[in-house]
Amino acid sequence: MTSVIKGITMKRDCALIDYDEGNTLLIDRKLAATLTPGRSFDLTALLKDNEEFAEKYAMKTALDYLSSAMHTAFQVRKKLSDKAIQRKCVEKTIEKLENRGFINDLTFSEFFVETAVTMGQGASLIKRKLKEKGVAQETIDKALLAYTPEDRINNAADFIIRKNSSLKKYPPKERRDKLIKAAVSRGYAMSEAINAIDRVLEEDTGDYTQYFTDKIHKRIAVLRNRGNSDKALRSAVLREFTAKGAPKALIEALLSEEAE
Secondary structure: OEEEEEEEEEOOOOEEEEEOOOEEEEEOHHHHOOOOOOOEEEHHHHHHHHHHHHHHHHHHHHHHHHHHOOOOHHHHHHHHHHOOOOHHHHHHHHHHHHHOOOOOHHHHHHHHHHHHHHOOOOHHHHHHHHHHOOOOHHHHHHHHHHOOHHHHHHHHHHHHHHHHHOOOOOOHHHHHHHHHHHHHHOOOOHHHHHHHHHHHHHOOOOOOHHHHHHHHHHHHHHHHHOOOOHHHHHHHHHHHHHHOOOOHHHHHHHHHHHHO
16 A cells, blocks of 8 residues: 655654654654655555554553553553554554453443442443443443442432532522432432432421522513513513422512512
8 A cells, every 4th residue: 555655753762654644653763764755655564564663662652551540441542542553553452451451441440430439429420431431331331230229329318418508598499400400410310319309308498588589689670671561570470480489479579569
């Protein structure tokens, strides 16, 4: 296969060649010295001649990467591919590292799940993060077996209690929506979180008169500025704030006050 060299960049321990349209390849500096920008070359022959160097470079890069933390096969593959190492050598390196136990997606996933559980994350969030790291669904499912239904419910309850304390200014109906949204984004299923949400809201004894008063006054002002008729304004305010849990008597009183 004939290609054309577009450019050559010499590095300390390798060289990068740009060829054809937008392709880059990491090669031995000695091989790079035989190439000339603007001239054609045999890509198949170059890949074969560069194979031993590329395998050694890939292995060193991968081991350096793995020395700092565990990584999945997908992550290591991306790391090597980003270095422009030829694909065949990348795959051979991944295979060798898996055979030697340096890469094990199940072990990685089990450790990841254990850590995520202690951090209070729900199962769906853990699944999403592992998928982003390229872990197969079957492997994810095996790792999540350690996250029991009881643990998921308990973690969800702990999360809801903590989150509820930061949302105390909101009345129960509004807070319920925010708690549900927060629980789902944290990775919990509704079935795991709903009892805890109901429990913290049932225990609520707050007075939200001032909260609703301020909100209703602002809403009335906005609707008046838009030119709504008294009838349309009244209907809109009643509908919106009744749904949010404001006492109807309070809404009526504020509407009457505004009308005077």
